[in-house]
Amino acid sequence: xxxxxxxxxxxxxxxxxxxxxxxxxxxxxxxxxxxxxxxxxxxxxxxxxxxxxxxxxxxxxxxxxxxxxxxxxxxxxxxxxxxxxxxxxxxxxxxxxxxxxxxxxxxxxxxxxxxx
Amino acid sequence: xxxxxxxxxxxxxxxxxxxxxxxxxxxxxxxxxxxxxxxxxxxxxxxxxxxxxxxxxxxxxxxxxxxxxxxxxxxxxxxxxxxxxxxxxxxxxxxxxxxxxxxxxxxxxxxxxxx
Numbered sequence: 001x002x003x004x005x006x007x008x009x010x011x012x013x014x015x016x017x018x019x020x021x022x023x024x025x026x027x028x029x030x031x032x033x034x035x036x037x038x039x040x041x042x043x044x045x046x047x048x049x050x051x052x053x054x055x056x057x058x059x060x061x062x063x064x065x066x067x068x069x070x071x072x073x074x075x076x077x078x079x080x081x082x083x084x085x086x087x088x089x090x091x092x093x094x095x096x097x098x099x100x101x102x103x104x105x106x107x108x109x110x111x112x113x114x115x116x
Numbered sequence: 117x118x119x120x121x122x123x124x125x126x127x128x129x130x131x132x133x134x135x136x137x138x139x140x141x142x143x144x145x146x147x148x149x150x151x152x153x154x155x156x157x158x159x160x161x162x163x164x165x166x167x168x169x170x171x172x173x174x175x176x177x178x179x180x181x182x183x184x185x186x187x188x189x190x191x192x193x194x195x196x197x198x199x200x201x202x203x204x205x206x207x208x209x210x211x212x213x214x215x216x217x218x219x220x221x222x223x224x225x226x227x228x229x230x231x
Contacts, residue, residue, distance in 0.1 A: 058119065
């Protein structure tokens with residue numbers, strides 16, 4: 001597609017349920033990133049995929065969070081046993097060759113998660 | 117630890133007035149620096165970036181930012197605000213080293229432009 005696509009755009013779930021968020025990066029982009037944006041706060045890094053290299057998972061806040069990426073395409077972010085503090089906008093971004101080469105991330109519009 | 121500080125979570129200016137959004141970075145080695153903008157109901161998009169060339173960087177929509185190592189600052193300016201500039205602005209930095217791909221974002225500054 002023309003841009004980074006995320007789904008669902010909005011998700012309301014009950015505490016304790018699992019959720020799965022999907023990201024379709026721009027075709028050909030080798031790097032993919034997940035960030036979290038809580039209300040009134042900056043963007044918080046979660047995880048980074050670059051080609052076939054091992055992902056940088058250092059930003060995942062707990063073992064309830066996991067992410068996968070199939071090759072250089074779709075990525076899914078899974079949150080198990082959701083808690084109210086997981087409520088946030090989850091942003092996905094992709095870039096062509098990684099930050100050092102382009103410096104530009106292309107962001108999706110985000111998935112807004114509300115945990116009741 | 118890396119950190120980006122944006123002074124002022126909200127800035128209001130009149131249309132035609134100077135826009136100044138402040139950003140200070142924290143890094144012993146000058147990092148890559150970025151300004152992103154998020155218009156209502158849209159994803160973040162890059163305004164401009166500093167990677168090591170000219171210290172005065174020009175971006176889209178008439179914005180520019182100046183890298184000042186002595187002040188560890190990368191403030192965003194625009195000489196004359198337009199109503200369409202109303203948005204949230206994020207400053208971000210990235211290491212030049214091994215942690216490629218990881219951007220550290222500030223908390224954002226919401227810009228309001230009054231007619």
